Amino acid sequence: MRVRCVGGIVHDQAGRLLVVRRGTPPGEGLWTIPGGRVEPGESDAAAVARELKEETGLDVSVGTLVGTVDRPGPGGVTYEIHDYAATPAAATPLRAGDDAADARWVTPAELHSLPTVPGLLDALRSWGLL
Template sequence: MEPATSAIRPVLAASTAVFHEGRVLLARRGKAPSLGLWTLPGGRVEPGETLADAAAREVREEVGVDCAVLGVAGALDIIQHDAAGALAAHFVVVSHAARWIVGEPATGPEAAEVGWFEPDALPAETTPGLQGIVDAAVLVVQAMEGPDAM
């Protein structure tokens, strides 16, 4: 007999570190997974959608901002277990760096709070690995737009 976790498969998702005036846009999760934690806007990649298109779409849907995706900043496995220790979810999140184009960040069902933060002064309550992804995204922006871009 196969273990109960065999039905759980990794889910591909995309997130985006959107930069504007040297700050990065974060959203505090308004629902599970990671309820209450600050993170990058993001979500599942739809069939037939590129990672970059998914990244930009999720930013638009979650926080109402349009952005130009510059490149991939990194990837993280988000593996969650239930109270009994059984595997509950596995997300593979490919994170991108982007430049803000237009729009004022707004809250919604998935983003209970939004804000612009200095890349080296993120809030304490973030999703695991967020600082490393933001640091990598800064390097992508600088590589694409020059060392003074930030």
């Protein structure tokens, strides 16, 4: 079974990337870009905006598709993740929420020092973001 998901690739004015530490499985305790499942009848853009608000407290403007990856999940599920560029709508402070245990802005060097979900760094590199 395939499950459509989205992620938001957000940079601040200093060029740092927004990441969240997952608070629930799969990937509990690992860092990734914020995102989640697309609800039935929901557009990708609406899902990105909703997930970013839930996980980080940020309101965002959703831009273009950056890339897509498939990630295996439990029970034979494949998460089909469509990652979109997004821009913060205002200077709102980050606050982790929903299934995110933490949220922060990181430089590429800081991202490399964090335990990340499998394949994240490879995907970001292949899209020219690292």
